[in-house]
Amino acid sequence: MDLRQINFGIEIETVKRTRERVARAVQSVVGGEVRHVGSPAGFDPWEITDEQGRTWKVVADGSLINVPGHLRAEVVSPVLAYADIPTLQEVIRAVRRCGAKIDQRCGIHIHVDAIAFDGRTLGNLAKIIYKQEPLILNALGVNETRQRNYSKPVSEDLIRKIERRRPKTKEQLNRIWYGYHNRRPQHFDSSRYHGVNLHNVWYRGTVEFRWFEGTLHAGKVRAYIQLVLAVAAKALNGRAASSRKRRFDPQSARYDFRVFLLHLGLIGDEFKTARKHLLAGLPGDSAFKRGRPKPETQTAVEAEFPTEAGPQTRPPAFSGNGTAETDEGGAP
Template identity: 40%
Template structure:
């Protein structure tokens, strides 16, 4: 209703804007933050296509850095201080700066370490379509829950020959089941190729 009210009042967006979703960082532990990094890394390509991230915005929500992910999984840091050190590795400048270069990733932990202790997801295009905005919020909450609840998370990327099937099965896994989430599933798979019902079609 909020989005519809904004649209009715004359609000507008353009392709240079993005929607950033901040999640409460208080419940997170070093383990769950590592999980979040791995979850996003494993599905970066799939999420970029599913969300239709505009090329003009890609530099503001970059994919997870492979070196960072590899270092995180090799060292398996057990404290926030150690994760912070890995996150800022290779960057210059004051970490307290609001517009620190490290923030411009799909998953932003700069806001967690030197902001309002939130985990930020930046990979959403601007829109005033209420259904799309809801799908973004529900996805962000589901990803957060997955990171918090799992004992570990793999960096293995899903199969790529049938994107729609890969996304649908992943969404089911993180709770997008039933009519309540039907519209969300449709919004999050409509840009992907393949079949949501079958991974491979077998010739008769």
């Protein structure tokens, strides 16, 4: 499955502007009508029915405790297709222009349609994330509080159970995830607070990715969406996945993550901006595993006593079918 074929949804938390004001900012992009639903009272939702008949929501979020309740606004999108990403970006820009802000408690959650997944491919997804999660968390700059409370890493115990039982169906994986067959999952189940939340598969029919720090930078949000769609497509298309955990190495982190992104298919000009944003926070050099080599010029002492760094290694470039080819045109 191509990543562009996977539907998604997104929740973006903001502060400093009322829900009505944020809702009208959304309407300025998607058109349609705005109405104050107000119920359930705890969420005090405003709804925007866009020109395609889809419903966008702006709701309260109880976790945004740094501001008064009337200045907490979480934008909840309808189900979106890949082609809707530019519209979503314009919504984000409009919300920013209306004066909405982000603080350290704000986050972003991205939901990926789980309809195409079964037990095996959800297992693939868990193993891919478990292997690469140290890199992903560092690339996204996920703070320790978020990791500890709201987006816990994939557990080794879950991976070992998946590898031992090899689930084929969602129901078989349900027993592994909960420890029993949970026929009626509830919204506030404690297992939801993982960076990759599989509880939502049975509660809402999506895989939820909860890692992301809040932002109203439209380009970064696009990059986050492309990352999770690419990971989902990789899990769906693979016959199996390795769970051998990658050690985070600051010297080669940017190189290692670039190779991971290329393996996911985030290649070429369409994903150039995504690579830029996703690699920006990592140390190292994206083109050289051991750091960029020094110029050829050497002193007499250097020539007599060369370093032991050895040859530099550049990351391979990959074609659309996953085979190595000539470099894609330099570092992204």
